[in-house]
Amino acid sequence: MNSELIIALDAMGGDNAPEIVVEGAKIARERYPSVRYLLFGDEAKVAPLVAQHAQLTGVTTVHHTDQAISGEDKPAQAVRRGRDSSMGLAIQAVREGDAVVAVSAGNTGALMALSKIMLRTLHDIDRPALASLMPTLRGESVMLDLGANVECSEENLIQFAVMGAVFARSVLGLARPRVGLLNIGVEELKGNDEVKAAGRRLRDAPLPMEFAGYVEGDGIGAGDFDVVVTDGFSGNVALKTAEGTAKLIYGLLKQVSAANFLTRLGLFIGRQGLNALRDHLDPQNHNGAVFLGLNGLVVKSHGGASASSFASAIGVAADMARHDLINAIHEDLKNFGGGEELPAAVSAE
Amino acid sequence: MNSELIIALDAMGGDNAPEIVVEGAKIARERYPSVRYLLFGDEAKVAPLVAQHAQLTGVTTVHHTDQAISGEDKPAQAVRRGRDSSMGLAIQAVREGDAVVAVSAGNTGALMALSKIMLRTLHDIDRPALASLMPTLRGESVMLDLGANVECSEENLIQFAVMGAVFARSVLGLARPRVGLLNIGVEELKGNDEVKAAGRRLRDAPLPMEFAGYVEGDGIGAGDFDVVVTDGFSGNVALKTAEGTAKLIYGLLKQVSAANFLTRLGLFIGRQGLNALRDHLDPQNHNGAVFLGLNGLVVKSHGGASASSFASAIGVAADMARHDLINAIHEDLKNFGGGEELPAAVSAE
Structure with a gap:
């Protein structure tokens, strides 16, 4: 190792x-x-x-x-x-x-x-997903898919959840990551059929992860979930909206400091902590999206x-x-019920 | 009037x-x-x-x-x-x-x-949409659908675009709002079929709006578009992710000011401008979502x-x-090619 x-x-x-x-x-x-x-x-x-x-x-x-x-x-x-x-x-x-x-x-x-x-x-994966780390109030979370698959089936979402959990165990070092499915808040319409079906099946998954139900868009930044699972369209929208909102706030900060001397002064005095904050939010510091x-x-x-x-x-x-992410994904999918023996070529790698 | x-x-x-x-x-x-x-x-x-x-x-x-x-x-x-x-x-x-x-x-x-x-x-609308104002770097934009329709057809998206433009003309007072379709950035996969088809048809729409193509999640806060059109799932995710990112930034600000005296002092000195910024982003100040x-x-x-x-x-x-939003929507849909005469009961209202 x-x-x-x-x-x-x-x-x-x-x-x-x-x-x-x-x-x-x-x-x-x-x-x-x-x-x-x-x-x-x-x-x-x-x-x-x-x-x-x-x-x-x-x-x-x-x-x-x-x-x-x-x-x-x-x-x-x-x-x-x-x-x-x-x-x-x-x-x-x-x-x-x-x-x-x-x-x-x-x-x-x-x-x-x-x-x-x-x-x-991988032979037990229907479609690969793009995963990345996102800054949160508690540190970092994994989000996937970020744009590789515009529409996703129940099976895709389940596989993404398994792969995301393995990624969180490897890269964030968590023994039992909390996994959430991204969903919307209007009660009657709690998600599309794929999300609901995937949620039902993940609830009882015998895996080293805790499936913690649905997460809404405002729960991503809160960091209550270590892994946020969604289709590639919504995931890309969420990722870019988060980046855009941070840019919006920086832009507004510039506007108010240009117009207000005390705010300009205050931001200068407070710059050390503000720079640390900016660093935490900077996508550059969460670089490395992964094709899982x-x-x-x-x-x-x-x-x-x-x-x-x-x-x-x-x-x-x-x-x-x-x-050894690939074998870990394969192992978890097998335990979930979908996988089989890994072909020799991959095991040997 | x-x-x-x-x-x-x-x-x-x-x-x-x-x-x-x-x-x-x-x-x-x-x-x-x-x-x-x-x-x-x-x-x-x-x-x-x-x-x-x-x-x-x-x-x-x-x-x-x-x-x-x-x-x-x-x-x-x-x-x-x-x-x-x-x-x-x-x-x-x-x-x-x-x-x-x-x-x-x-x-x-x-x-x-x-x-x-x-x-x-309305008899020329297949499904109503939930629309609201979002804060941007330039003021406010309209976004819809925010959760009424989890999955949307090409026709739904077109109707949302027309209704959103009417809303922007009425509530934001714009003569010719810029309308964008929310989409993702990975080139090969530029959106699902519905988004692409709606985009093609909106491009030549003979309406008092400017269809300005696709907008990505980070374009919402930039305010380059007056109306952002999407399905209810992505719209709800974008709205809540934006709110969640603002909360994340406030939360991080609290963390850094608790840990850093100069930052605490700076934020105090700059509070006037910072409060104005916070007010602009506060969802309370963009209250009033509309069923269109x-x-x-x-x-x-x-x-x-x-x-x-x-x-x-x-x-x-x-x-x-x-x-007179309802008649304006009806009028635009008629000009777009889908509408007919409005029933008397509505015209009389």
Whole structure:
């Protein structure tokens, strides 16, 4: 478990690649001394950056490719032409067992499509989900799906709950995470049929998690739930609405301080605590969305991540790999009643 | 247009009824001198409260009923037994043309169910929607549906867009509101089929509104759109997530000020501007959700509204009535291609 973790990095993905990828790898190596890297990208650009950091020498191998997926590439194009891109090769390294996890700050749709087609879903999972950490009043919670599946069946939601709980056990270190299903508050209409059916079946699940019922949108930030499960449409709306509301409040703060000297002064005097608050809410500090349910681990970093934030995504990747997330998901699904023996190829990984 | 507006009030609905209802009516009467009231509720409790306010004498009639809908009543119970309740009689007054709009702070599900069955939907609307104002960086936007319809067809979304635009013209006073459809950001999956189809048809709508395409969750607070249209599940999630994020930020502020003296001091010094910000975000100050698409106007106040906040809900009701919202919706739907002549009973109202 504490042996070396080899992580494949898409050196060309994201707004500030390859600089922040290499810089982020350096920071993550300081935080997690057991990680080693396979870097995929344009060697002429990447190798000199690696050479600048003594921390990376000896633990980093650069693999050249002159192909890269752009932010504008459609998922279908990525699938057709992207396998030899820096992103495709990083995923390929996971498939071949050369790395335990791949991290990319590139195009989300392309990463999802390539990951699905190259790694395939776990045989007891119908659809993979995108999961991430959200800041709460008590720390962090896991939310999924954040946009991979626009419409979800009862079965999908149950699988998301199981995968989310495994993720919370691994990355948040919780023995028995509290899991909630996102729902709406108007009594007569408590959710659609899928949510209600999934809720009924999760209530008695014999799993290392506590299914705590329904959570409404205002319960996400309260942190009463460690895992919030929903379909990809609502999850994406909730994630972005939360980010947008934080931006709204910062924007209003600017407006009032521009108009009111005492408020400006007060915010200046109080800046130390206010900056800590801002850091806690900053999506950069909760970086690392995870594709759960694939036959291999893939982490998506924000495209505009800073080096430190990219290092956080590498940290999420390392945590998942260390906790053998894929086998844990499989084990829980088997106990829930849906799974079977894992194929040898995955068990061996 | 500037003649008297008779408003029916459910005097027994909400956490602090009938006190805040009567107090709110007094405040609203000061703000909108053309309103008169029909109050429905327990006369022994309501009449003495009315008598305390000179502003209400002569413009208020109390109609006695000893029945009231409780917060626990299921919508089906409300429909079976609630027609003679204070809520049912307020809606009845609208149906009979004795009042132009009803306002209640009572049980949402019951109010929706009773309104639907007693007023019926406009004949060119398939399903009514719940709409409300949301605070933004630029002021306020309208969002709908907030929970009346868990799943929505293309046709529903189009009707919501038309009704939301009429609401924005009436209550926000905009000549040509910018309308957006809530959607998610992952390119390949830009929304479900209903959203995409509604978007295509709204693009060329010959209406006094500007259809400005898709809006993501973080665009709501930015205020780039005057009307945000979505299904009731996502809308409710977005509304509550926004409220929850604001609460999260206030909660974190408390934590940091408890731990950091300078932050505590700074917040004290800056309190004037910060309180203004808080007021702008306070759901109490955006009170008055509207059931759009019924053959009559009904406004839902927050159950825990203060008197001033209940008065805001009365203000929304007065604005809607003054702008003849129902005929405006009908007119726009007709121009969009779906409507026909309005039945005489409604035109006459």
